[in-house]
Amino acid sequence: MKLYVTAALVSLIGLADSIYLTVEHVTGRSVRCTIVAGCSEVLSSQYAVVAGVPLALIGAAAYFSVFSLATLATFGYRAAAILLTVLVLTMFLVSLWLIYLQAFVIHAFCQFCLLSAAVTTALTVIVLFARRAARLS
């Protein structure tokens, strides 16, 4: 159960991060370009929007779902634990794709996008451990 508490707490970092990115995107006040190319390239790229919806907003929804499912799993809802695993693994694959885009297509990294990828990776590890613990018990 402690693992699900950790997952819920970690997902809050992702939630805050993606809300920040959504606000940046929606207000159109992208961050300043600095000596090293970065966020403004990524956030103003065509990949930052999926079917008219800012990708960051989808991310915020995903992290909120992770938080909800992890909270429910903490309180013993088994179906939530299974859904959580599926969701987090999907998010992990999406994160890999986004890192690929930043590295090889946009040629610029955005530290807030990388933070999101790090959070998702951490969530993946936690959820996999939680599944293993559940199977063993």
Add this chain to the structure above:
Amino acid sequence: MKRLLPFIIILIVLAVAVGSAWYATRTTPGSTTVVNQPSPASPNQPASTARPAPLVGLPGAEPAHTLGAANAPAHIEEFGDFQCPPCGMLHPILEKMHEEFGDKLRVTFREYPLPGHNHAVAAASAAEAAGMQKKFWEMHAHIYEHQADWKNRYDVAPIFEGYAKQIGLDVERWKRDLSSEQVAQRIFLDSRRGQSMGVKGTPTAFLNGREVPFETLMAPDKLRAVIQNEINASGSR
């Protein structure tokens, strides 16, 4: 109660998340900095007291590319990079300010191509070479307005050449000027001036020598207010 607890926690987080997002979109984070901007000066007091002294910096390329009257009471000096997306967003904002304030506002553009942008120097050169035929601002507008068309291309030279044709330049002369010492020197002098004034990123703009906070710069209403303050202050001096 125990059964409801997870749902209560989830609802609280949802409320906080939506609330903070809503709050952040309607109040721009720079709003506190606007307060620090010059307020309309009282008639007996010069506006410059209690404000930081204007930065002077090393000289940039001369003559600078400017819009508006030379003796305008408000002067915005922008350090920009043509490949930087927020600089592209600032372009229509400054254009609007120029239209609204007319001769009360002078706008200067300084080249500040960032090393992280592979086409920034090429774009700066294209604009400066157009400037040798007195068409800097036309090229400046074309490059910014079509930023998305060239920013991710491998070879941008034919694209800029197309703009040169469109704005009616002597293209052969423009091509020669592109690689001229004079164009390179202008970019160097502008960038060196920017560095001497502490410019770390783009767009950075100075209003009568004092840096405009980024959030103010990117919000037309706030920018209009600080420009108006400068104009008011000069009238009571």
